[in-house]
Amino acid sequence: MDHANDNSINVAVMVKLEPDLSEGNVSYNPDGTLNRSQTKNILGPHSAIACRAAMYAKTCYNAWVAVCSMGPPTAEIALKDAMAICCADELHLYSDRIFAGADTLATAETIKHGIIRMGRRIDLVFSGHRAVDGETGQTGPQTAWKLGFNFIGNVIDYSIDVERRMVRARRKVYLPSLYTVLEDVECPLPALIALDPSYKDEYRRVSERLRYARLEKEARRRVMDYKSYLRIWSAKDLGVDVRYVGLAGSPTIVYKVEKIPKVKASRRARVVDPSNLDDLREVGNLILNIALGER
């Protein structure tokens, strides 16, 4: 494929169907675990962020966008929701009984094959931070590794230099209990970007806003007819090696799930009556002592 003079940008987004944990929609079994059959499924919130990043590419760089997902046939709901956000040009669902029971590595293998077979040179792949029902955040990086793409994680902002075929991204690096660092990195395309939950798409020009509004409307129109944009792939269609996908391709074993014990508070708390002057004075004195370093 020769793309030397091609300034187009092709984007793929990987999304996941996840349980809707909002009140009124979620159900629990008597033992406190999630009742999946009674709980509504929607596009995961982190996947939605990945879609917003793709929409940014579509608005500002006129990118072609495809959304893909691995899951049961009902996962097309997630693709439909994703389309509403990023006005996708194509929807790909990788659905096959063979894929069932996949861990992150096996999922990455499936998605890799999907992205390779999208029929276009893919320049940029977006993934969410993690899933609300898995919380590992590994599928994105593993897919990048399998594709041989550069990986940039925890991205809160990005721009593309179409001429130089480079992507510049701002990463939010968390150093637990120390501080947060913002890091600007640049790397050549193709790349896979995992978005930080605090990613915010900013459109700074009126013309961009207007274009965004038009795409949003186009997205609404497409969603009404999303099935005609949808292609469902079986394992055979993707040409995957069945040893590396689904349960067979999953080295992870979940042998036990534990509830996180509640941390016992080591502080003492007392309720203060705001109309009681003595109480307030005591609070004031305590604050004063701390301020003066007397403890």
Added chain:
Amino acid sequence: MDRFDAVIVGGGSAGLAALMELSKLGVQAVLLESGKPVGSKNISGGILYSKNYPYGKVYNVEDIYPNFQDEAPVERRITRYYLNALSGNKVYTIDLTEAHNYRTNFAYSVLMARLNRWFAERAEEEAAKMGGGIVDGVHVRDIIWMDDSSSSSSGNSSNSIIITDELEEFGARAIIAADGVNSEVALISNARGKFKPESLYQGVKCVVRLPEDIIDERFDVSNDEGVAHLFAGDISRGHNGGGFLYTNRDTLSVGLVYHLDSLLKSPIEPYNLLNEFLTIPVITNYIVDEVPVPKEVDRTLPREEQLRIRFGLSRLLKQYEELRYTYYSKHERLNAIRQGLYSSEEEIKARLDDVRKRLEQEYGVSFTHDYVELEYSCKLVPDGKRAMMDKPYKHNVLFVGDAAGKGIFLGTRIEGINIGMDDAARAARAVARAKEMNNFSEDYMGRYYAQLVNDSPYTHDIRRIDFEYMKIFVRACRNIPIEPFPLFLKLAFMLIQKTAVQELAGAIARMLDQNTLLRIIESNDAYVKIPMEVAERVGNEVKPIAMIKPLSIDERIARMKIREDEIAHIRMKDPRSRFIKAMVHLCPTKCYIMEVGDGERGMERGGEEDARVGTKEKVGARIVTSNVILQHEGCIECGTCSLETEWRHTRGEKGIAYNYG
């Protein structure tokens, strides 16, 4: 830099009408709105009129949006209009339908936030054809005009740059300021000062939920028809103002409107006034509904069990509510059956009864009488006859609607939205002509707009009291029985009930000057004393069918959708002024509070205390209150405090977002 022929600031009904009209006239126009989505900062009392005049044309909503009557999400067509005189639990009702119908094609009750979203869709569609559109979540901070004097003669330069909090700056050849009663563009351009309290009303409103069929039955209406009730009398603690209650499809708009200067004279909390109003038997009987009261979850149960109960209950309550609002609405009922969700009305009823039984038996839910408040809101309203700008233009800016101080408010005649839309259509025509001649100057475009506005019959009605309307009003009072009144009032009523005298009164009124007449019409006697007198002597007693518990202001604030702007958009100038102290009471969301100073620390300022203010008693006489503190969290941007503050709207997407409006 982006550059546009026309930029509209503000996406209310007037701004959107301007966008629609400009686009129809072939002008590329961009509308900026700080709320997101468009409509989320718009509220109105809620009636939209379409009018016709024998002299001159007005641009009505259906002229601007041709499919308005068939498609717009209006609530109900208002076919009856009443004025109620109140005193205690006595009420006397006067039918003002004839006055309401005066020069009216139609009138709908509307919920502005919802309706504006529809207007926005239509206008955006039209604007896209010209390469324009709507940009929401953007707040205009400043406008720069370049060599204004020279451009007015040569005329063809794009001479203004718009600076926003959110976007890169861009150019505009013409600007339509539709940014409402607290217009910032008016101040930026120096076109006018802030409106004075005597030119403003403060309105508070709550939207109350009630199933459609229950509204039909309670107000005796059908076929999407609706009723408007106005109220006067002892609802105001002596302030000049009145109440209203309009029927929407499955909600009611209930609220109060007061002259701001009257409120400033003896400040009182608007939410308390509203709550007093809601608990008057007449009003309570209109808004009361049957509501489920969940039982407290037993805290001794295991946590998992508690969770299970809580989630189960909230699912079932949601189901109950949906079923109930489906069953008690002919539209929803038919819809649900057509969609195949249920086979018959009986089935919905059976399901509803079943869910109700489960709620009672499995979760111990009881049902009681109360009302369901969905949304609380507040707005300043410019009183057209005092606030209207003489010169509604400056540089390349044209002012429309509330921003230009428009509105017809005369006793029971209440119109605002239609007037703003009429303005917008005229401004669009002025801009289109300016574009054609490539001259956007004040002298050319501005003056032409002023002339167009001057031709509007609405402008005429704002300037002069319409005696035809007054005559119809007086005629409506004809049937008040006069016997029980004291001599003076009896005489007065007798006079207005004689046709010949009416004519004579009309002639005399015509001779009096406008201000003298206004003093009579807007006197405390007219607002409060006479209605009370009427209600007391000839009114019917209304027995409350139930007691309701109005929400406290804290509960209301907790339910609001407010996205805090970390940068304060209001700054006090003098935290000790009389005006700011009044705000402690008049702010509809309690943003102003009295600081409790400590006498020992030298903050004592004896003598100048407002006795009504503060928590003096609690902390003893030695400690006095002095400064007012502003907490802008919870501000709903009504602008009541704007006169003596540096006041701006919040930045884009921040601040209040109304659901109903």
